[in-house]
Amino acid sequence: MSDAIVKIRGTRSGLQLSFAKDADYEAIEKEILQRFESGSSFFVTGTEVFVSKDSLPHEQIEKLKRLFHRRGMRFRTEKHAAAHAKGKEQQQDQRQPAKEAAKEPKPGKDTSTEPQVQQMVVINKTLRGGQEIQTESSVLVCGNVNPGAQIIAGGSIDIRGTCRGMVHAGAYGNSKAFIIADHLMPTQIRIANLIARSPDVVEKTDKAERASIKDGRIVIEPIER
Amino acid sequence: MSEVIVVTSGKGGVGKTTTTANLGVGLAMRGNKVVLVDTDTGLRNLDLLLGLENRIMYDLVDVISGRVAYKKALVRHKKFETLFLLPTSQVKDKSAVNPEQLVQLCEELRKEYDYILIDCPAGIEQGFQTAIAAADCAIVVTMPEISAVRDADKIIGELGRADKENIKLVVNRIRPQMVEKGDMLDMGDINDILSIECIGQVPDDELVVTSTNRGEPVITMENSHAGQAYRNIVGRICGEQIPFMEFPKEGFFAKLKRVFGR
Ligand SMILES: Nc1ncnc2c1ncn2[C@@H]1O[C@H](COP(=O)(O)OP(=O)(O)O)[C@@H](O)[C@H]1O
Ligand SMILES: [Mg+2]
Numbered sequence: 162m163s164d165a166i167v168k169i170r171g172t173r174s175g176l177q178l179s180f181a182k183d184a185d186y187e188a189i190e191k192e193i194l195q196r197f198e199s200g201s202s203f204f205v206t207g208t209e210v211f212v213s214k215d216s217l218p219h220e221q222i223e224k225l226k227r228l229f230h231r232r233g234m235r236f237r238t239e240k241h242a243a244a245h246a247k248g249k250e251q252q253q254d255q256r257q258p259a260k261e262a263a264k265e266p267k268p269g270k271d272t273s274t275e276p277q278v279q280q281m282v283v284i285n286k287t288l289r290g291g292q293e294i295q296t297e298s299s300v301l302v303c304g305n306v307n308p309g310a311q312i313i314a315g316g317s318i319d320i321r322g323t324c325r326g327m328v329h330a331g332a333y334g335n336s337k338a339f340i341i342a343d344h345l346m347p348t349q350i351r352i353a354n355l356i357a358r359s360p361d362v363v364e365k366t367d368k369a370e371r372a373s374i375k376d377g378r379i380v381i382e383p384i385e386r
Numbered sequence: 387m388s389e390v391i392v393v394t395s396g397k398g399g400v401g402k403t404t405t406t407a408n409l410g411v412g413l414a415m416r417g418n419k420v421v422l423v424d425t426d427t428g429l430r431n432l433d434l435l436l437g438l439e440n441r442i443m444y445d446l447v448d449v450i451s452g453r454v455a456y457k458k459a460l461v462r463h464k465k466f467e468t469l470f471l472l473p474t475s476q477v478k479d480k481s482a483v484n485p486e487q488l489v490q491l492c493e494e495l496r497k498e499y500d501y502i503l504i505d506c507p508a509g510i511e512q513g514f515q516t517a518i519a520a521a522d523c524a525i526v527v528t529m530p531e532i533s534a535v536r537d538a539d540k541i542i543g544e545l546g547r548a549d550k551e552n553i554k555l556v557v558n559r560i561r562p563q564m565v566e567k568g569d570m571l572d573m574g575d576i577n578d579i580l581s582i583e584c585i586g587q588v589p590d591d592e593l594v595v596t597s598t599n600r601g602e603p604v605i606t607m608e609n610s611h612a613g614q615a616y617r618n619i620v621g622r623i624c625g626e627q628i629p630f631m632e633f634p635k636e637g638f639f640a641k642l643k644r645v646f647g648r
Contacts, residue, residue, distance in 0.1 A: 287581060289543030290536050307539050307579055323578070 167192045175209030175235070179216060186221045190228065197232060214238035281316075288312070288326065297333060308348060314338070320345075323365075327351075330372075339373035345381065355379050388496040391503050391623075392521035394545075396537030398508035400529045401558035402426075404594060405586075405616075406505040407435040408605040409525075412620035414469035415605075418500040421460065423491075424474040425483065425517045426507040433473050436463060437601020445475040447482045449491065456494060465602070470499075484512075485519035492520035510544050518545060523552040526582070529559045530571040535579055542582060556586035556619065586619035587630055588612050 166184040170177045180189055210229050214222060226236045280298040290309030294300060299316030310326035312318055315333045320342035329351035331338030336353040344365055350357045350372050357372070357379040368383040393406045403426070410422045424432040425446065433439045444459035449472065456472065463469040475482070488504075495502050506517035518524060524545050528538035538555070545553055557576060564570035577584060591612035597604040605616040614631065621628045 286546070289546075290539040292543050305579075305581065309536060309539070325579070 165192070167196075175211060177211045179213070186217070186224070189217075189221075190224070193225075193228065209235040209237060211237045282314075287322070295332075299338075306342075306347070317341070336374050339371055341369060341371045341384065341386075343369050345370040345372065350379060350381075352379055357381075388500050388502065389523060390492050390496070390521050391501065391523045391525060392506050392518050393503060393525045393527060394506035394514065394518065394541055395508065395527045395534075396510065396541040397528075397534045400527050400534050401556075401588070402508075402527050403432050403435060403505050404598070404603075405525065405527050405556055405558065405588075406503050407432060408603045408613075408616040409620060409623070410469055410501075410503050411436075411463075411466055411603045412605045412616055413501050413503075413623070414463070414466040416620065416624065417468065419468045419470075419498065420501045420503065421470045421472060421495055421499045423472045423488075423495075423502060423504045425488070425513060426505055427474050427482070427513065428476065429507065430474050430476045432505050433461070433471060435598050435601065435603060436469075436471055438463065438471055438473075442473045445473045447475045450483050450487045456491065483516050485516045488516050489520040510541065514541075514544070515548070518548055518550060521550060523554065524550050525554050525556055525585070526580075527556045527558055528576070528580075530557060530561075530565065530576060532571070535571060535576055539580055542580060553582050554586075555580060555582050555584040556588065557584065558586075558588045559590040560587055561590045585622045586615060588615040588619075589631075 166181045166188050168179045229236045282296045282300045284302045287304035288306045288310040290307055293311040295313040297315035300314045300318045302320045305322040306324045306326040308325045313329045313332045317338045318328050318330045318340045323344040324342035324347045327349045328340050328347050330340045331353040352374050369386050370381050371384045372381045393402050395402050410420050414420045438461050441461045444454045448454050449456045449459045460470040504517050507513040526538050528534045565572045589611045593610040594604045594612050604610050604613045607613040618628045
């Protein structure tokens with residue numbers, strides 16, 4: 162299919178989509194849906210999809226964005242855009258730039274035009290077994306992270322509850338990232354490229370704890386908050 | 387106001403069908419009109435627990451496919467006159483009933499019955515999605531063991547995804563001596579993980595099995611602990627404040643951590 166309406170190219174960070182010159186939006190969406198249906202190995206959960214923001218009118222870009230988000234994929238229109246959460250939690254996430262935390266989130270607005278703004282994914286519920294969050298930004302969970310749940314964050318992870326799942330901070334190499342939880346008892350902690358397995362017997366701590374990298378090792382220490 | 391309640395678990399064999407039968411009888415004993423809908427196709431056994439196997443003429447698939455009106459397929463309980471069973475098919479295709487069809491059927495049933503209890507198949511596939519579609523409330527049944535609790539956790543997540551927020555927990559087959567020795571999760575451990583409202587703690591009780599063989603659920607037995615626990619659940623469903631039966635003391639985090647903390 163050399164004259165396809167949707168052209169897909171693999172890039173280092175994911176997929177780049179471009180469209181035939183005069184293709185109308187209906188046809189584009191139809192073809193993408195067909196690829197989804199056919200179980201194409203391109204479009205798997207968590208894949209980052211890049212569409213240049215000049216390639217389609219704004220409202221069509223927004224529609225596409227929703228389409229990919231519903232499938233648990235990340236969507237970018239700028240080369241170094243900020244993160245989007247992935248996976249089943251997609252619809253429920255409230256993404257908001259940390260600096261604007263007090264204001265209402267603006268789901269429609271693509272803050273990726275301000276690459277300096279640190280974003281944070283806020284999860285306002287317990288993450289249960291089988292649920293997964295993956296994002297390039299930091300994550301705040303107001304709830305527990307249960308066994309079998311997983312968080313992979315480019316930045317740090319703050320859990321206002323008990324963490325028993327698998328948590329990976331600094332997943333894209335940031336060794337300054339840290340993990341905080343009211344009760345930190347995960348199956349595994351990863352920061353950047355280091356892995357720490359919890360001891361076979363873990364007591365429930367009364368104090369919040371913080372895991373970070375010190376002298377090339379993951380250390381856990383109690384904190385006040 | 388009628389209520390559609392789905393009884394679900396994730397893991398099989400934890401006591402969904404037992405719970406459905408007992409709550410159905412209990413609600414009927416209080417004078418409610420109750421219909422039990424068995425959606426566990428191929429693993430039909432709600433009829434057995436109620437001693438109604440030999441009275442089945444038609445099943446859920448017959449009703450959904452329009453072959454018979456639902457009233458023809460309902461089997462009235464021998465003893466409890468306001469209790470009815472809509473049996474599932476023993477053989478027919480699992481995907482024969484889709485969510486919209488069950489929602490529609492429940493809309494019909496709501497006009498006649500106070501409580502519609504749906505016995506759900508194990509797993510989170512199509513059968514599960516169908517069973518939960520019409521529910522106002524879900525009762526998640528689990529057992530005090532790691533794998534059952536983990537599956538319950540997944541199911542609660544799935545229910546959340548389907549916008550079912552009214553979820554209650556029943557912990558079945560509790561063995562107080564084992565809990566006391568730390569060989570079984572205690573209620574503190576379970577609530578800690580699942581963090582949803584618990585409306586039932588049912589002990590493991592041989593009478594559950596013997597009553598099954600007689601086709602009369604244990605809730606009818608005055609002297610059974612499990613029967614008492616089920617009567618308490620029925621009371622709580624009807625909005626009464628009933629304290630939980632005494633179980634040995636809590637606080638066995640160590641065991642939990644040993645398994646969860648790996
Ligand atoms: N509280 C209990 N005490 C003893 N046995 C029980 C109890 N609850 C269930 N059982 C037994 O466990 C088995 C599985 O129960 P069932 O209700 O069929 O589970 P499910 O419908 O979830 O597959 C049955 O043999 C039943 O008699
Ligand atoms: Mg069953």
